[in-house]
Amino acid sequence: xxxxxxxxxxxxxxxxxxxxxxxxxxxxxxxxxxxxxxxxxxxxxxxxxxxxxxxxxxxxxxxxxxxxxxxxxxxxxxxxxxxxxxxxxxxxxxxxxxxxxxxxxxxxxxxxxxxxxxxxxxxxxxxxxxxxxxxxxxxxxxxxxxxxxxxxxxxxxxxxxxxxxxxxxxxxxxxxxxxxxxxxxxxxxxxxxxxxxxxxxxxxxxxxxxxxxxxxxxxxxxxxxxxxxxxxxxxxxxxxxxxxxxxxxxxxxxxxxxxxxxxxxxxxxxxxxxxxxxxxxxxxxxxxxxxxxxxxxxxxxxxxxxxxxxxxxxxxxxxxxxxxxxxxxxxxxxxxx
Amino acid sequence: xxxxxxxxxxxxxxxxxxxxxxxxxxxxxxxxxxxxxxxxxxxxxxxxxxxxxxxxxxxxxxxxxxxxxxxxxxxxxxxxxxxxxxxxxxxxxxxxxxxxxxxxxxxxxxxxxxxxxxxxxxxxxxxxxxxxxxxxxxxxxxxxxxxxxxxxxxxxxxxxxxxxxxxxxxxxxxxxxxxxxxxxxxxxxxxxxxxxxxxxxxxxxxxxxxxxxxxxxxxxxxxxxxxxxxxxxxxxxxxxxxxxxxxxxxxxxxxxxxxxxxxxxxxxxxxxxxxxxxxxxxxxxxx
Numbered sequence: 001x002x003x004x005x006x007x008x009x010x011x012x013x014x015x016x017x018x019x020x021x022x023x024x025x026x027x028x029x030x031x032x033x034x035x036x037x038x039x040x041x042x043x044x045x046x047x048x049x050x051x052x053x054x055x056x057x058x059x060x061x062x063x064x065x066x067x068x069x070x071x072x073x074x075x076x077x078x079x080x081x082x083x084x085x086x087x088x089x090x091x092x093x094x095x096x097x098x099x100x101x102x103x104x105x106x107x108x109x110x111x112x113x114x115x116x117x118x119x120x121x122x123x124x125x126x127x128x129x130x131x132x133x134x135x136x137x138x139x140x141x142x143x144x145x146x147x148x149x150x151x152x153x154x155x156x157x158x159x160x161x162x163x164x165x166x167x168x169x170x171x172x173x174x175x176x177x178x179x180x181x182x183x184x185x186x187x188x189x190x191x192x193x194x195x196x197x198x199x200x201x202x203x204x205x206x207x208x209x210x211x212x213x214x215x216x217x218x219x220x221x222x223x224x225x226x227x228x229x230x231x232x233x234x235x236x237x238x239x240x241x242x243x244x245x246x247x248x249x250x251x252x253x254x255x256x257x258x259x260x261x262x263x264x265x266x267x268x269x270x271x272x273x274x275x276x277x278x279x280x281x282x283x284x285x286x287x288x289x290x291x292x293x294x295x296x297x298x299x300x301x302x303x304x305x306x307x308x309x310x311x312x313x314x315x316x317x318x319x320x321x322x323x324x325x326x327x328x329x330x331x332x333x334x335x336x337x
Numbered sequence: 338x339x340x341x342x343x344x345x346x347x348x349x350x351x352x353x354x355x356x357x358x359x360x361x362x363x364x365x366x367x368x369x370x371x372x373x374x375x376x377x378x379x380x381x382x383x384x385x386x387x388x389x390x391x392x393x394x395x396x397x398x399x400x401x402x403x404x405x406x407x408x409x410x411x412x413x414x415x416x417x418x419x420x421x422x423x424x425x426x427x428x429x430x431x432x433x434x435x436x437x438x439x440x441x442x443x444x445x446x447x448x449x450x451x452x453x454x455x456x457x458x459x460x461x462x463x464x465x466x467x468x469x470x471x472x473x474x475x476x477x478x479x480x481x482x483x484x485x486x487x488x489x490x491x492x493x494x495x496x497x498x499x500x501x502x503x504x505x506x507x508x509x510x511x512x513x514x515x516x517x518x519x520x521x522x523x524x525x526x527x528x529x530x531x532x533x534x535x536x537x538x539x540x541x542x543x544x545x546x547x548x549x550x551x552x553x554x555x556x557x558x559x560x561x562x563x564x565x566x567x568x569x570x571x572x573x574x575x576x577x578x579x580x581x582x583x584x585x586x587x588x589x590x591x592x593x594x595x596x597x598x599x600x601x602x603x604x605x606x607x608x609x610x611x612x613x614x615x616x617x618x619x620x621x622x623x624x
Contacts, residue, residue, distance in 0.1 A: 070427065119612065125427070126370055126569070127611050130561040137558060138604045147595075255554065259434055266431060295445045302438030309432045310422050 023191035026273035030187055033277075034180040038173055045289060047244065050179050052285035054240035056264075057186045059276035061233025063265035064194055065226060068202035070125055073227075074132030075116060076234040076261050077253040078139035079109045083235025084160070084248040085143070085152060091161050098163035098170075102182070102239045109235025110228040117227030121220040136258050143250035157249025160242035179243055186236060191273055193229060202226060256298070260284075263305040269315020278316050340470040342591050343584065348476040348545065350583020351483030354576035355538045356560025357567060358490060359531040364569045365507040366527035368426035369419070373436040375553035375560065377414075377532050378539025380440050381407045382456070383448050385540055386548055389457045396459040400540065404533055411532030415525050444550040453549035460544060479541050486537050487576060493530070503527060559583070562607045566614055582606065 037049050058076050065071035083105040090101035116135070120128050143152040152158065163170045163178045170178050193199060205212045205219050212219050242248045260283065268279025283304060287297040312318055359374045381403050388399035418432045448454070460478050464471040494500035505513040506523045514520045542556055559582050567575030585606055589599040 119608065122612050126430075127565045130558075130565050131608060131611065133558055134562065134604050134607055138600055141600055255558075259438065262431075263434065263438075295442050295449065298438050299442035299446070302435045302442060304435075306418065306432055306435030306439065309424075309428055309435065310418070313424060313428055 021272050023195070023273045027184075027188060029274060030277060031184060034184060037180075038176060046176065048285055048288050050176055050244040051241060052280050052288075053183045053277070054179065054237055054244045055261075055284055056237075056276045056280035057183060057240060058234045058237035059261050059264045059268070059280055060186065060190055061230040061237070062261050063268070063270040063276050064190060064233070065230040066262075066265060067270040068194060068199065069206045069223065069226060071120070071226065071230065072125060072129035072132065072262065073230045073234075074129050074255075074258040074262065075113075075135050075231065076237075077255075077257040078136040079113065079231040079234030080238030080241065080257075081139055081143055081248075081250055081253045082112060083109045083238030084242045085238075086235070087239040087242065088158060088160060088248065089151070097165075097167070098161075098178070098243070099165070102236065105235045105239045106232045109238075110232040113228045113231030114224060116231070117224030118220075120223050120227055133255055133258060136253075137255050140250050140254045152250055153248075155249070155251055157247055157252075160246050160248050162246070163243055175243065179240055182236070182240055186233065187273065187277075190233075198222060198225065260298075260301055263301050267304055267308045267316060269317040271314065272317040275315050275317050282316065340467055341472055342587050344472040344476045344480075346584035346587030347580055348479040348483070348583070349587060350580030351480055351487075351576070352538055352542055352545070352556055352579075353559040353563045353582055354579030355483055355486060355534060355541075356556055357564035357575035357579050358487065358572050359534045359538070360560060360564040361567060361569055361572050361575055362490070362494075362531045362534070363527055364564075366503055367419070367524050368429070369433065370426075370430040370569075371531065372430065372433045372557075373414075373440055374433075374531065374535045375538070375557035376437050376440040376444075377407070377410060378535040378537075378542070379550060379553045380444055380539070381410075381532075381536035382539035382543040382548055382552075383444060383550075386454060386456060386543065389459070396457075400459070403540070404536055407532045407536035408529040411529040412525055414532070415528040419524070419528075420521070441550055449550050453547040453552070456540075456543040456548045475545060479545055482537070482541060486534060487572070490530070490534060490572070499523075499526060559586075559603075562610075566607075566610050568614065578610070 034053070038046055041049055058080055062073045062076055065073040086108040087098075087101040087105040090096040090104050091098065094101075096104065116131075119131065123131065142148060144155045146154060148154075163175055165178070194202070201212065201217045201222050204215075204217060205222060209219055238248070238253075264279035264283050265276055266279070267283055268275035268277065272278075283297075283301050287300055292300065308315065356375055356378075360371060363369050363371050363374075384406060385399050385403045388394045388402060389396065392399075394402070414436065418436060419429055424432075461474050463474050465474060465477065466472075492500075494503055502513075502518055502523045503526070505516075505518050506520055506527075510520055513523075538556070539553065542552060546552060559579065563575045563579035563582060566578035567573070582603065586599055586603050589602045593599055593602075
């Protein structure tokens with residue numbers, strides 16, 4: 001091969017593929033999985049699966065940001081922490097029940113993301129990623145520190161109360177059902193948001209920012225809104241993780257989780273609704289069920305991410321493209337005649 | 338006190354600047370943001386450590402062997418994650434995230450159990466008294482090495498034929514290829530050079546602080562910040578930004594006496610710096 005042969009690899013045009021592909025199929029499969037899980041899994045495995053489902057909501061936000069404008073949302077663990085503690089504070093101090101406290105956490109996550117969204121408009125993709133890393137590092141470190149130990153419980157964290165409905169505490173399968181409904185609602189809303197007019201504007205922005213501005217799209221407003229939505233998903237995920245595991249500890253939400261969440265989104269496939277669930281299952285739930293040590297889990301994440309990005313850049317759910325036999329398409333002459 | 342803090346901050350800042358230099362070198366030449374740059378440095382520091390403590394090689398030989406290893410590692414990484422299936426720069430950058438996790442996990446598996454380690458003294462220890470304050474030789478030598486490495490990279494990229502080729506590829510890949518520049522070979526050289534500089538940073542960090550698989554995380558973050566403040570283009574601005582960040586962190590950790598407040602200040606400086614840099618860039622473009 002000539003050394004100068006492969007020089008145009010960086011000029012591959014981006015394609016305007018839709019996001020959240022196959023939403024109906026995805027939602028049906030998700031509903032089935034959530035329904036049959038309690039009958040197939042033992043208690044410990046069900047807890048792991050529920051925690052995985054809660055994490056996948058944060059991954060869904062990361063995937064949506066990446067698939068629409070190519071955003072590297074590395075702020076997500078910080079938003080998860082903020083969401084979990086806002087909900088906890090609302091329940092313990094303000095006397096809220098679980099569902100209103102979750103709603104408050106979502107609103108808080110979205111509001112805190114607004115200034116970050118404003119900064120996004122002024123930075124390029126990689127600068128925002130660096131800022132995201134720094135923000136997550138800062139929030140995780142502050143919440144683990146002695147400065148906020150009264151609110152967060154420091155490095156040891158705090159127990160998360162069980163969900164309640166009309167004053168009745170939900171335990172066991174009832175608690176799982178509450179979590180499953182929340183996860184399903186999060187997945188149900190994603191295609192609605194990202195296949196709306198706003199979602200299409202975001203895809204145009206990814207294609208060409210100047211073109212989007214020239215046809216009247218307020219690109220700054222849409223970036224801010226996207227950051228808020230992605231962060232709201234992160235905050236909601238934080239609440240659900242607290243509910244699933246019964247515990248919130250800031251050291252679990254550090255910078256390495258930013259990379260893991262992005263890896264889960266990319267491995268599953270950012271353009272597919274179920275991509276986030278698939279990525280979480282492969283990189284989080286299965287290794288946990290196999291009782292792999294943390295180092296081996298990280299190694300698995302690294303190897304799977306690398307292999308996927310090299311051989312299946314659109315994620316595991318694009319596997320069908322490789323096994324499907326392509327149909328012969330008529331040539332232009334045949335079509336015109 | 339002030340001088341000692343300043344020396345500590347400058348030596349730390351130069352390390353940030355050198356990490357930024359490796360990032361900029363690759364971004365300018367190949368468009369790839371190498372998230373694994375610092376982890377490769379950490380791996381090289383562990384290899385030097387093993388050569389020194391288990392094989393009892395002389396310090397110079399151990400360091401030289403590690404530098405050769407790092408260059409080969411750079412070539413292997415380029416072939417293994419870039420050349421194997423070319424893609425757009427964002428995808429290639431994300432592949433280096435996978436590499437970061439792999440290198441970090443491998444280091445944990447091999448050396449993690451007993452970490453952190455004290456790196457053997459390959460630089461002279463002691464103090465020099467400047468204006469009545471003691472400043473460690475190690476800090477001064479780290480500053481000297483960092484300046485030397487920066488100068489060597491500058492000479493290589495600005496005053497040699499290889500540097501001319503690197504700049505040609507960074508300026509316009511397709512035009513450079515049309516004019517007969519061996520683009521893939523130049524990419525390969527850039528990866529080798531970047532990992533060699535990262536290796537030097539890893540050894541210096543291990544010598545200045547301690548040796549552990551997670552020792553490079555804060556250095557990488559600050560290196561990213563410095564590179565971004567240099568717009569991923571200017572190594573000189575990135576070096577200055579790295580030194581400024583180092584001094585701010587060092588001074589604030591001493592004077593606030595609260596590591597959390599020091600980190601908040603660093604984050605604010607980074608945010609403001611990135612926004613101001615963006616505004617200045619917009620102004621320059623519009624004029």
